[in-house]
Amino acid sequence: MTTFGSFASQQMVDADFRAALTTDPEAALATRGLPLSPAERAALARLRPLLALPAESLLQHLLEEPDGDPWQWDSYPSLAAYLP
């Protein structure tokens, strides 16, 4: 598992940690000795406002589709509908 994956799997169940993370991500992570790659750190920092949301509000943002249908692998039409 990646460092980031290890971090997330250990810490995302911890609501207190999540709160600290949104206030000062670097400090919160440093206390747990969890070094992140530059890419992971950038993603984490950028999403702080989103991650500060409680689950219910976060879900609304995650499911919103401002520009039409969501991108999905199987968003193709039903083949069954094409059969005689």
Add this chain to the structure above:
Amino acid sequence: MTPDVFLRGVCATIEEAWRADGASLPSALLRWATDAARLSPFLRLPLLTCEATGGDPAYAIPVAAAWHLLHCAAALLDDVEDQALEVPLDPARVVNWATALTFAAQLLLRRPARWGLPAALALALSEAFNSASLRVCAAQDADLVAGPEGDLSLDDYWRIAGAKGGEPLALACRAGAMLGTRPQTEVDIYATFGYHLGVLVQLGDDLHALWAPRGRGDLTTAGRTLPVVYALTVALPDARVRLHSLLRRAPDDPAALCELQAALANQGALHYVTLQAGKQHHLAREALLSAARPAVAQHELIKLLDAAFPAVARERWASPSRVSPND
């Protein structure tokens, strides 16, 4: 090349391959494949990566058509393997159709003179298509071995999501970039972009399967989604047992689905998926921006990336004031 001209070219190319050498496959399948091309958000990837690397957009038409046919074949086989075919589709016939789509894709790549492609490039494209397809098949096998309820580790999940979600779009972008540039390092940049874009799309799929399912089929395979794999990884033993029970009942029991959704959220699954989506978005964007040739096509690729998972699109969270905890 405008999107309309490109789409018409791709559809005409698919029809041409479909009727090759006197074959008379069901016209319904051809109509389905061309309609799917019109709806596919991924079809433009070979065109945009070709344009971004300075290639001739006309070359992207047969490549995109071949990629689309292969993607259609994979979608059909996935439905067969997930036992998610709609009535009256017959699994044996659908497997045969998927095989036909695969051969039609190969046919397009094997006629470079028809499209004015250099033979060596066509051969390299064919190799790229076949190699990527083998990696997808291997991941699908691992997915099938795990079974509908999962028992996947997070490592398993990322390996499978990378191969099943990342590889197809990496191929679409790799193939397009190969039409415009020779240096492998530059081709790899676009393949990396496509790979992370594909994983990002997979994360969105997983999220919708659990919180906005389109039918029972989405829920019967929910055990293989990231929120569930994550929650089963971090949950205490009692909670794991409960999650397994809810997973079994959710496809036919709305109350169980609601409880499952709440349990996943309580385990932090939504936050975990958000972080991972942000990471994939970041990696895709950084890969693209590292390309040596900024172009209009690159801007279009960024727009596609943002549309793939709007909640984590870069500009949306530039200012912390955009969202309050009480939002």
